Amino acid sequence: MRKILISLSLAIALSGCGGDDSGGGTGGGGSENKVTFDQIVIPSGFNLRSSYPVMLDIALNSNELMYLNVYGSYRHTHNGEIVADTSSRIIAGQIKDGQFKGKFTATSGLDSVLVEAWFLDGTRIPFRQVVQLPQESITIRN
Numbered sequence: 001m002r003k004i005l006i007s008l009s010l011a012i013a014l015s016g017c018g019g020d021d022s023g024g025g026t027g028g029g030g031s032e033n034k035v036t037f038d039q040i041v042i043p044s045g046f047n048l049r050s051s052y053p054v055m056l057d058i059a060l061n062s063n064e065l066m067y068l069n070v071y072g073s074y075r076h077t078h079n080g081e082i083v084a085d086t087s088s089r090i091i092a093g094q095i096k097d098g099q100f101k102g103k104f105t106a107t108s109g110l111d112s113v114l115v116e117a118w119f120l121d122g123t124r125i126p127f128r129q130v131v132q133l134p135q136e137s138i139t140i141r142n
Helices: 002-015
Strands: 052-059 066-071 074-076 082-084 089-095 099-106 112-119 127-132 137-141
Touching: 052 112, 066 099, 082 112, 089 099, 112 137, 127 137
Parallel strands: 052 137
Antiparallel strands: 052 099, 066 089, 066 112, 074 082, 112 127
């Protein structure tokens, strides 16, 4: 269900980016396949107005350059390890001197996110934390 909600939100957002229909200019014009609003199937109970901004504030004890990923979908392996569904990445960026501040939009269908911070050398286990939603602000300190 999460994948459907994320895909639907993305489809709606992208369908609003069609630009000029006149066929002139550099956009390619009339050869695009357009989807009309009445062709979009919205799952029962879905409410786009239930999306909300989430502020992300991370401060880790590291002076090394790290890379941040936040995922909306993940699973637990039989030995308890958390594995992200990489197609569900919500936000990504560099963590400099252990600090990252960002913002993303969550929907009511998103009940938790996986926050991962990777060392660039790839030899150490990344920092991972599952955060329950809804929240307007996520603060992580270690």
